[in-house]
Amino acid sequence: MTQNSDRDTAEVLFSVEDDAHARALRRLVGTGALRRIYGGVYTRNLDSPVEAVVLRNWAAIVSHLLPGAVLAYRSALEHRPVDGVLHVRRGRTRRKLELPGLTIEVFSGASAKPLLEPPTPDLPHRNIYMPSEARGFLENMGTARGAAARVLPQEDIEARLDKILTIRGDLKLNDLRDQARAIADKLDMASGSRRLDGLIGALLGTHEEKKLRSKLALARAAGKPYDPDRLELFDVLHAALADAVFAHPADPATRGTALENFAFFEGYFSNFIEGTTFEVEEAEQIVFDGTIIPNRSEDSHDILGTFRAASTTPWRNRPASTADDFLDWLKSVNALVMQARPDKGPGQWKEKRNMAGNTLFVLPEQVPATLAEGFERIRSLADPVARALMTMFVISEVHPFQDGNGRSARLAMNCVLSEAGVCRIIVPTVYREDYLLPLQRLTNDRDAAPYIRSMTRIHDWTSRFDYGQPRHDVQNQLGRCHAFKEDLKNYRLIFPENAINGG
Structure with missing residues (x-):
C-alpha cells in the first residue's frame, strides 16, 4: 500500500475481490487490526460502534458499493439516510443492502440514471449523485402503494x-x-x-x-403567513414558563407620587438601554416641566411618550384579551412612544426585515400572524408573571416595528403585570447585559432558563424600593444600587438592603 494515500488515513477502506490489496485487508482482519463491515468494506476504527462508523461514512460506502446511484425519495431532499435507511435509484434490479446501522434500498426503472444535462442536472458527490432540488421534490410526490413510508409527509x-x-x-x-x-x-x-x-x-x-x-x-x-421557526421558539419558552413558579410582589406604585416616580424611572431606563440617553435632571425637565431639550426634540418625545404609556390607561394596565386587540394595542403603544419620529413609521408594521447583531427578525409579511400565534401562547399561561415574560419575548423576537421594539415589548410586559396588581419591572442601565444576553441565549440556543432567571431577579430587585418618597430620594437609592452605572465591567447590580451609602 502507498504511504500517505487516502486509503492509509481513511476510517473506512475498500477492496476489490482477489487483488493484492484485498488479500492484505483480509489478513489485517485476521490479526485484529481491521474490522469487516460488509463485503469489500472495512474499518480501522476498532473502538467506536460499527453502526456509527457506517452512518458517518455512508457516502463513501455507497459510492463504492453502488457507483452512479442517485439519492431517491426522502433521501433525495434530506441528502442523507433517514432513520437508518437510505433510498437510491440505480440499475435494473430492485434490491436491499443491509449494513450495520444502515439499510440501503435500491430502486430501478426509468429514473434510475442521473440527469447530467441542463436545465437541472444532478450534482456528483464522490461516485454518487445528489438530485437537483426540482428532482428532489418530484421524488417525494409519489403516491403508489408503499410510497408513504419512503417520502416526506x-x-x-x-x-x-x-x-x-x-x-x-x-x-x-x-x-x-x-x-x-x-x-x-x-x-x-x-x-x-x-x-x-x-x-x-x-x-x-x-x-x-x-x-x-x-x-x-x-x-x-389565506394571506396570513407566520414564521414557523419563531413558533417553535415560543413553544420552548412557553413550556419553561408553564413549569416555573413565580413570586408575585405587590405593585408598590398604583397611584399618586409613587406611580409617577415609578413610571419616570421605568421610561428613563427603558430609553437609556436603547441609546436615548439623558441626564436624570434633563429627563425630569422633559417629563414634569414640558421642556424640549435643544436639538433633541425627537429624543425628548421618546422619553415623554414612554412615561405616558407607563402611567396612563390603557397602556399601563389594560392588556388585550384577543389576538386582534393585541395587534391594535401594540400599534397604539408604539405610535405613542415614537410619535415624534414619522420617518420610523410609528404604529405601523415594518416594511423591511430588521436585525440585531446576527439575529434576523421576522419578515414583514409574517409579522401579524406570528404575533397572533404568539398571543395564543401568552393567553394560555395562567400565571401573570409567566404571561408577562412571554409577552415581552414574543414582541422582542418578532421585532414588528422599524423602531421602538424594545420599549414597546417592555411596556406590554408591564401592562400584564399591572393588570394583575403585580409590581412592574425596571431594567436599569447596569443590568443591560444581564437582560440582553439571556434573550440572545434563548433565541440562538433555545435555552429559556437564563432568561427566566434574569427576569425573576430584576423583578425582585424592582419591587424592593419605596417609590412614594421624593423622587430625588428614589434616585439616590437607585444610585447606591449602581442602577445608573454604564461601566458594566466594574459595577454590578446591588440590592437595596446590601447597598452602602455612596455606592
Whole structure:
C-alpha cells in the first residue's frame, strides 16, 4: 500500500475481490487490526460502534458499493439516510443492502440514471449523485402503494415550499415548478409533477387551498403567513414558563407620587438601554416641566411618550384579551412612544426585515400572524408573571416595528403585570447585559432558563424600593444600587438592603 494515500488515513477502506490489496485487508482482519463491515468494506476504527462508523461514512460506502446511484425519495431532499435507511435509484434490479446501522434500498426503472444535462442536472458527490432540488421534490410526490413510508409527509413538503417562497420569493418558487415540469417526463414522474404543481399553485393563491394540509401552508394561502421557526421558539419558552413558579410582589406604585416616580424611572431606563440617553435632571425637565431639550426634540418625545404609556390607561394596565386587540394595542403603544419620529413609521408594521447583531427578525409579511400565534401562547399561561415574560419575548423576537421594539415589548410586559396588581419591572442601565444576553441565549440556543432567571431577579430587585418618597430620594437609592452605572465591567447590580451609602 502507498504511504500517505487516502486509503492509509481513511476510517473506512475498500477492496476489490482477489487483488493484492484485498488479500492484505483480509489478513489485517485476521490479526485484529481491521474490522469487516460488509463485503469489500472495512474499518480501522476498532473502538467506536460499527453502526456509527457506517452512518458517518455512508457516502463513501455507497459510492463504492453502488457507483452512479442517485439519492431517491426522502433521501433525495434530506441528502442523507433517514432513520437508518437510505433510498437510491440505480440499475435494473430492485434490491436491499443491509449494513450495520444502515439499510440501503435500491430502486430501478426509468429514473434510475442521473440527469447530467441542463436545465437541472444532478450534482456528483464522490461516485454518487445528489438530485437537483426540482428532482428532489418530484421524488417525494409519489403516491403508489408503499410510497408513504419512503417520502416526506406532505406537511413537511409544504413547509419546505413555504420556506422557498418566504426566502427566495414567488419567482423562484415558480422557477422550481417549471424545472420540475421540464424533467418530469424523463423521470417518468408526470403525475408527481402535477401534484407538485397543485401544491405550489395553492401556496401562490392560483389553485384551490384544499390541496394543502399543513397549518403553515393554509395560513400562507389565506394571506396570513407566520414564521414557523419563531413558533417553535415560543413553544420552548412557553413550556419553561408553564413549569416555573413565580413570586408575585405587590405593585408598590398604583397611584399618586409613587406611580409617577415609578413610571419616570421605568421610561428613563427603558430609553437609556436603547441609546436615548439623558441626564436624570434633563429627563425630569422633559417629563414634569414640558421642556424640549435643544436639538433633541425627537429624543425628548421618546422619553415623554414612554412615561405616558407607563402611567396612563390603557397602556399601563389594560392588556388585550384577543389576538386582534393585541395587534391594535401594540400599534397604539408604539405610535405613542415614537410619535415624534414619522420617518420610523410609528404604529405601523415594518416594511423591511430588521436585525440585531446576527439575529434576523421576522419578515414583514409574517409579522401579524406570528404575533397572533404568539398571543395564543401568552393567553394560555395562567400565571401573570409567566404571561408577562412571554409577552415581552414574543414582541422582542418578532421585532414588528422599524423602531421602538424594545420599549414597546417592555411596556406590554408591564401592562400584564399591572393588570394583575403585580409590581412592574425596571431594567436599569447596569443590568443591560444581564437582560440582553439571556434573550440572545434563548433565541440562538433555545435555552429559556437564563432568561427566566434574569427576569425573576430584576423583578425582585424592582419591587424592593419605596417609590412614594421624593423622587430625588428614589434616585439616590437607585444610585447606591449602581442602577445608573454604564461601566458594566466594574459595577454590578446591588440590592437595596446590601447597598452602602455612596455606592
